[in-house]
Amino acid sequence: xxxxIKEFSYHISWRSRGRHSGxxxxxxxxxxxxxxxHTSLLSYPDPRRIDIRQTIRDPLEQVHVRMxxxxxxxxxxxxxxxxxxxxxxxxxxxxxxxxxxxSTIAVSARKNSDPFGFIGFDDVVREDxxxxxxxxxxxxxxxxxxxxxxxxxxxSGAGLKDVSRFLPRERSLIFLISDFHMPMEELKNGxxxxxxxxxxxxxxxxxxEYKNLPEFGITSVIDCExxxxxxxxxxxxxxxxxxxxxxxxxxxIEALFMSFDMAAFFLEGVFDADALTEYFHQFVxx
Amino acid sequence: MNILIFxxxxxxxxxxxxxxxxxxxxxxxTQRYSWVAMLPKDKLSxxxxxxxxxxxxxxxxxxxxxxxxxxxxxxxxxKIGVGAQIALVLDRSASMDxxxxxxxxxxxxxxxxxxxxxxxxTQFVKSRQNDMIGMTTFSNSGMYVLPLTENREAILAAVQxxxxxxxxxxxxxxxxxSGAGLFDKVPDSGSRAMILLSDxxxxxxxxxxxxxxxxxxxxxxxxxxxxxxxxxGLSIFDTSYVPPEDAVLPTQxxxxxxFKTLNSPYHAYEAEDPKSLAAAIADINQKEKKxxxxxxxxxxYDFSQACFLLAALMIGLLLGVKYLEVRTWD
Numbered sequence: 001x002x003x004x005i006k007e008f009s010y011h012i013s014w015r016s017r018g019r020h021s022g023x024x025x026x027x028x029x030x031x032x033x034x035x036x037x038h039t040s041l042l043s044y045p046d047p048r049r050i051d052i053r054q055t056i057r058d059p060l061e062q063v064h065v066r067m068x069x070x071x072x073x074x075x076x077x078x079x080x081x082x083x084x085x086x087x088x089x090x091x092x093x094x095x096x097x098x099x100x101x102x103s104t105i106a107v108s109a110r111k112n113s114d115p116f117g118f119i120g121f122d123d124v125v126r127e128d129x130x131x132x133x134x135x136x137x138x139x140x141x142x143x144x145x146x147x148x149x150x151x152x153x154x155x156s157g158a159g160l161k162d163v164s165r166f167l168p169r170e171r172s173l174i175f176l177i178s179d180f181h182m183p184m185e186e187l188k189n190g191x192x193x194x195x196x197x198x199x200x201x202x203x204x205x206x207x208x209e210y211k212n213l214p215e216f217g218i219t220s221v222i223d224c225e226x227x228x229x230x231x232x233x234x235x236x237x238x239x240x241x242x243x244x245x246x247x248x249x250x251x252x253i254e255a256l257f258m259s260f261d262m263a264a265f266f267l268e269g270v271f272d273a274d275a276l277t278e279y280f281h282q283f284v285x286x
Numbered sequence: 287m288n289i290l291i292f293x294x295x296x297x298x299x300x301x302x303x304x305x306x307x308x309x310x311x312x313x314x315x316t317q318r319y320s321w322v323a324m325l326p327k328d329k330l331s332x333x334x335x336x337x338x339x340x341x342x343x344x345x346x347x348x349x350x351x352x353x354x355x356x357x358x359x360x361x362x363x364x365k366i367g368v369g370a371q372i373a374l375v376l377d378r379s380a381s382m383d384x385x386x387x388x389x390x391x392x393x394x395x396x397x398x399x400x401x402x403x404x405x406x407x408t409q410f411v412k413s414r415q416n417d418m419i420g421m422t423t424f425s426n427s428g429m430y431v432l433p434l435t436e437n438r439e440a441i442l443a444a445v446q447x448x449x450x451x452x453x454x455x456x457x458x459x460x461x462x463x464s465g466a467g468l469f470d471k472v473p474d475s476g477s478r479a480m481i482l483l484s485d486x487x488x489x490x491x492x493x494x495x496x497x498x499x500x501x502x503x504x505x506x507x508x509x510x511x512x513x514x515x516x517x518x519g520l521s522i523f524d525t526s527y528v529p530p531e532d533a534v535l536p537t538q539x540x541x542x543x544x545f546k547t548l549n550s551p552y553h554a555y556e557a558e559d560p561k562s563l564a565a566a567i568a569d570i571n572q573k574e575k576k577x578x579x580x581x582x583x584x585x586x587y588d589f590s591q592a593c594f595l596l597a598a599l600m601i602g603l604l605l606g607v608k609y610l611e612v613r614t615w616d
Contacts, residue, residue: 085320085321086320087318087320088318088319088320094320179320179321181320181321181324206320209319209320210324214612216610217610217611217612218334218607218610218611218612219315219317219611219612220315220316220317220335221316221317221318221319221322221325222312222316222317222318222319222322223319223320223321223322223323224318224319224320224321225321226322226323228322228323229312229316229322230322230325230331230332230335231331231332231334231335231338232325232328232331233328233330233331233334234612238326238328238330238331241326241328242324242325242326244326245324245325245326246324249324
């Protein structure tokens with residue numbers, strides 16, 4: 001099953017502070033390729049790294065040793081919104097799509113030798129949907145498989161603000177997977193609490209939410225989170241209004257993400273791992 | 287005029303609270319939607335949503351109201367017409383089944399007296415649309431047939447029913463008292479008549495005579511007597527008739543003398559054949575034309591049909607909405 005999961009490549013724009021060796025630039029000195037500077041043999045007693053040329057040139061006849069930065073691992077997290085609205089979806093519910101994306105991230109992180117963790121939240125952080133960061137992806141992949149069949153209850157997504165308590169102090173790469181159908185203020189507070197990390201918002205919208213509405217007819221809808229009921233008389237004018245309302249919302253949240261310097265990754269219906277690779281090339285400095 | 291509503295089965299009103307069910311329960315086909323707050327406000331949609339609830343509630347209300355079968359009370363309206371209140375007192379004795387001897391009308395020979403009487407009275411009834419007519423017959427005693435009524439069909443049916451087999455006695459007194467009884471407890475229209483149709487006389491004892499005298503007087507009833515006479519028989523108008531000695535007067539003359547003593551208006555006719563009978567009835571028809579007041583009963587109106595119809599209309603509208611309903615979201 002894991003072989004079927006397509007990977008994407010990602011990189012981070014900051015130096016990792018992790019000691020565990022990995023693929024990212026690091027501040028940790030060690031057995032890397034990146035030259036960091038010289039020091040004396042006494043302070044860095046590694047005779048293998050004695051720089052003969054520098055030692056000869058030194059009039060004080062100190063023995064110099066070259067120091068290198070190792071490549072380190074950096075934690076990667078998938079934070080998934082499990083609120084009621086994620087139950088929506090025409091072909092595939094958003095939760096199932098979330099599970100697909102999260103397992104892709106897990107496999108990609110394993111390939112990059114990064115620890116991967118998973119955190120699910122609805123109106124609280126769901127401790128039964130938490131997988132602590134690990135270099136072994138099995139547990140996370142099992143969780144993702146279970147998530148595929150999960151049906152969110154009728155709850156809001158207010159738990160976002162508490163997610164940061166479950167994250168390491170170390171700067172991590174965070175994929176925040178949600179439809180972001182939450183009040184602006186709540187979203188703003190949530191993002192503020194995650195500012196210390198590099199957040200990639202993955203916005204899951206479904207085209208049947210606004211573009212592929214039925215052409216004409218009367219229907220009554222019930223909100224997945226609040227249970228609010230409304231009758232809709234769908235017609236050309238109404239559909240145009242709905243699409244306009246969603247476009248306005250898209251502009252609004254895009255502006256909010258940009259104010260936090262988190263470029264959003266919009267997704268409609270199908271997830272393509274290559275698009276995520278493309279995203280990193282486009283938005284994240286190497 | 288205030289219309290009061292009455293219910294035939296008020297227990298059904300206990301079901302009325304059930305009408306709020308559509309407000310409490312969800313609709314069966316409700317689509318889940320991720321974020322309803324994102325949907326723009328739409329007045330038409332809100333209106334339709336409200337309308338559907340209201341229609342459902344009203345349909346249920348009307349059905350329950352219809353089950354309780356509401357109706358207005360029957361009303362009595364006073365009408366003024368030209369005509370009279372007429373009691374027909376018909377002789378059903380066996381002699382009425384004899385033909386008028388030599389009677390020849392419409393080429394029929396030997397039409398019996400009762401058939402001729404019923405035929406002519408049928409015409410008479412048909413020609414008087416505003417009359418209230420009641421009927422009694424008599425042979426060995428008075429037989430109550432029909433109270434005073436405006437219902438043409440009932441009157442005509444009652445007249446038709448008189449032509450049949452009969453008994454052999456003639457008890458005029460009983461027929462007249464039961465005929466006068468028809469007027470009892472009926473509002474006086476100002477024009478009341480009793481038409482007594484018989485083929486001869488009968489003796490009335492003194493007590494009954496007194497009763498007839500009192501009743502006709504008290505109830506203001508005029509009397510018309512049509513005597514069907516055998517051709518060549520004794521005429522009641524024959525003043526020259528002298529009975530044989532130590533024999534009583536013939537019954538019809540005796541009866542005529544008694545009727546003359548009444549305080550109320552009295553007129554006698556003699557008919558020897560259908561033609562003269564028709565003439566007598568035409569004469570009565572002429573005389574009894576005064577404006578009368580009478581009360582007409584208007585039955586209470588039953589609203590349950592209207593309730594069910596309206597409910598059906600609303601259910602029809604709801605079905606229309608159902609037809610427009612989106613079943614497949616995608």
